[in-house]
Amino acid sequence: MGCGHSYYYRHKRRKMYALVDCNNFYVSCERLFNPKLEGRPVIVLSNNDGCAVSRSDEAKALGIEMATPAFMIKDLIEKNNVAVFSSNYTLYGDISDRVMKTLGSFVPRMEIYSIDEAFLDMHDLDYTDLLELGLKIRSTVKQNIGIPVCVGIAPTKTLAKMANRFAKKHRKSIGVHWAANDHLIKEMLCVTEVGDIWGIGRQYALFLKRNGFNTALDLIEAPEEWIRKNITVVGQRLFNELKGISAIPWEFAPPAKKNICTSKSFGKLLSSKEEILEAVCNYAAACALKLRNQNSCCRSVNVFLNTNPHRLQDKQYARSIIVDLETPTNFTGEIIKYATRGFNIIFKEGYRYMKCGVMALDIIPDNQVQYGMFDKCDRPKNKKIMAAMDRVNRSLGKEIVRLSVQGFEKRYRLKTEYLSSHYTTDINQVLKVKI
Amino acid sequence: MDTKSLTNNTGILFFNSTVPAGFPSPAMDYMEERVDLNKEFIQHPLSTFIVQCEGLSMINAFIPPRARLIVDRSITAKNGDIVLAVLNGEFTVKYFKKNNYKCWLVPANSKFKEIQITEDMDMQIWGVVTHIITDTKDVKCML
Numbered sequence: 001m002g003c004g005h006s007y008y009y010r011h012k013r014r015k016m017y018a019l020v021d022c023n024n025f026y027v028s029c030e031r032l033f034n035p036k037l038e039g040r041p042v043i044v045l046s047n048n049d050g051c052a053v054s055r056s057d058e059a060k061a062l063g064i065e066m067a068t069p070a071f072m073i074k075d076l077i078e079k080n081n082v083a084v085f086s087s088n089y090t091l092y093g094d095i096s097d098r099v100m101k102t103l104g105s106f107v108p109r110m111e112i113y114s115i116d117e118a119f120l121d122m123h124d125l126d127y128t129d130l131l132e133l134g135l136k137i138r139s140t141v142k143q144n145i146g147i148p149v150c151v152g153i154a155p156t157k158t159l160a161k162m163a164n165r166f167a168k169k170h171r172k173s174i175g176v177h178w179a180a181n182d183h184l185i186k187e188m189l190c191v192t193e194v195g196d197i198w199g200i201g202r203q204y205a206l207f208l209k210r211n212g213f214n215t216a217l218d219l220i221e222a223p224e225e226w227i228r229k230n231i232t233v234v235g236q237r238l239f240n241e242l243k244g245i246s247a248i249p250w251e252f253a254p255p256a257k258k259n260i261c262t263s264k265s266f267g268k269l270l271s272s273k274e275e276i277l278e279a280v281c282n283y284a285a286a287c288a289l290k291l292r293n294q295n296s297c298c299r300s301v302n303v304f305l306n307t308n309p310h311r312l313q314d315k316q317y318a319r320s321i322i323v324d325l326e327t328p329t330n331f332t333g334e335i336i337k338y339a340t341r342g343f344n345i346i347f348k349e350g351y352r353y354m355k356c357g358v359m360a361l362d363i364i365p366d367n368q369v370q371y372g373m374f375d376k377c378d379r380p381k382n383k384k385i386m387a388a389m390d391r392v393n394r395s396l397g398k399e400i401v402r403l404s405v406q407g408f409e410k411r412y413r414l415k416t417e418y419l420s421s422h423y424t425t426d427i428n429q430v431l432k433v434k435i
Numbered sequence: 436m437d438t439k440s441l442t443n444n445t446g447i448l449f450f451n452s453t454v455p456a457g458f459p460s461p462a463m464d465y466m467e468e469r470v471d472l473n474k475e476f477i478q479h480p481l482s483t484f485i486v487q488c489e490g491l492s493m494i495n496a497f498i499p500p501r502a503r504l505i506v507d508r509s510i511t512a513k514n515g516d517i518v519l520a521v522l523n524g525e526f527t528v529k530y531f532k533k534n535n536y537k538c539w540l541v542p543a544n545s546k547f548k549e550i551q552i553t554e555d556m557d558m559q560i561w562g563v564v565t566h567i568i569t570d571t572k573d574v575k576c577m578l
Contacts, residue, residue, distance in 0.1 A: 035521045035524050035525075035526070035559075035561075036524040036525070038524065098481045098482070101481050102481050102482075143482075143508060143509065143511075144479070144481060144482035144508050144509040145481065145482060145508065146508060146561070423484070424484060424485075427485070427503075430484075430485045430486055430487050430503070431484070431486040431487070431526070432486070432487050432488075432489060433486050433487070433488050433489070433519065433526040433527065433528055434488075434489050434490050434525075434526075434527070435488050435489070435490040435491075435492045435493055435498070435527055435528040435529070
């Protein structure tokens with residue numbers, strides 16, 4: 001029977017996943033346009049120049065850990081001539097898009113997992129040697145976009161992630177590892193500590209170590225009895241993945257987001273109502289734009305603000321409120337109106353605030369909006385106004401046209417002292433070359 | 436006319452755009468998409484970058500100061516190509532010349548020297564220049 005054949009076929013051809021991961025991605029983006037940074041320790045700081053979020057190998061060798069606050073390593077930075085950058089998400093976003101689209105050209109299906117990682121479906125390809133394909137992917141991305149990547153290939157997502165890590169550590173010169181058979185998988189499992197397995201957090205790793213499991217191999221050889229007693233459903237899934245049975249499904253297109261959130265820490269602590277309200281209005285406007293870009297509307301808006309919980313010397317306050325909208329909308333003016341209403345309720349004088357944010361909730365496609373019976377707003381007209389505003393802003397620059405409550409100075413804006421240029425998205429900021 | 440006012444009483448929607456009557460345009464069957472410079476001049480958008488020059492070393496290759504160059508990283512440089520190269524950490528634009536044994540970065544201006552690439556140098560081709568964009572204001576002639 002036909003189906004019998006296809007069953008056999010599917011099992012004969014094992015599933016294969018590749019995890020492609022850009023090496024020190026933000027640092028690599030900076031180096032692409034600044035080759036002098038090659039060989040020099042480089043770090044990129046998080047929003048508001050807070051912590052190191054991307055480190056070159058040289059910076060790692062200096063002992064700079066992930067998420068180290070910049071002020072704590074000031075001396076180290078000066079002494080070792082570490083190059084420091086603010087995060088340039090405009091640049092990283094464009095380079096990421098180029099990398100992802102290039103990766104997509106190799107396989108029929110892929111899942112973008114984060115700004116610098118993607119799972120590729122390597123199952124059912126014409127290649128018999130996936131190592132060769134991995135090498136080709138790596139060299140193409142390096143040549144065409146200039147970003148170094150590592151590739152790990154294995155029968156499950158968890159093992160692909162592990163193979164990627166293995167490639168980084170043990171196959172450095174080629175940067176690719178294919179765990180093609182049980183022997184190669186075992187080799188990988190026995191050098192991977194439980195804490196380095198994808199999906200195992202620090203607490204759980206400690207628990208496993210206390211129970212005598214040090215490596216991934218120890219874990220999959222655990223006695224059945226122990227597993228039944230100690231492992232949850234999530235744990236069971238992970239367990240299967242480690243054994244080579246794929247248990248984490250593909251997530252191809254999660255794009256139409258269920259929640260849209262814009263929130264950032266302020267450049268400095270703020271107390272003035274007027275200044276924070278300006279930030280709220282800008283975040284509300286950003287949410288409205290995101291909604292319009294994906295042709296959705298939201299039914300409610302969440303506004304939140306909080307003080308800095310790490311400043312024990314300060315009085316603490318944090319509150320969040322959800323405001324329901326009369327009619328679902330994506331108009332900047334309306335979203336700002338509701339966000340302001342919420343803000344006025346939750347704001348309290350006398351605190352030093354660190355952060356506020358606006359979230360658009362209950363998102364629906366804008367063609368499914370039911371207009372309210374007593375809705376006074378001229379929606380077709382507003383829609384035209386928004387479309388015109390977006391067009392102007394797209395062609396003349398971000399936020400050229402905005403509502404006056406959004407202000408002009410952005411006093412709350414993030415610190416980005418060490419920002420590089422938007423080399424690929426602004427014609428006035430392209431790379432300048434002395435020839 | 437405002438469409439809204441027309442729908443109020445009768446519930447029938449009138450369109451306020453013009454309805455073509457009579458002969459259709461004779462050009463209708465011949466319509467094609469307008470020329471798109473992005474499509475014509477950028478073959479590989481994912482690997483194409485734009486840079487701006489400053490300096491005179493490539494003036495005889497028709498690259499005046501302030502010219503913008505379209506650079507494609509996916510192309511492997513051949514003898515005679517204009518390239519964006521990185522020489523000891525610095526960007527430069529030159530002709531790329533090579534034979535079986537050696538390679539050079541060659542300027543297009545006799546006032547500049549050609550550079551032979553030796554072992555102690557660190558030279559990489561960043562990309563191949565495919566087109567030059569010049570604002571005519573930058574090459575205006577005082578007549």
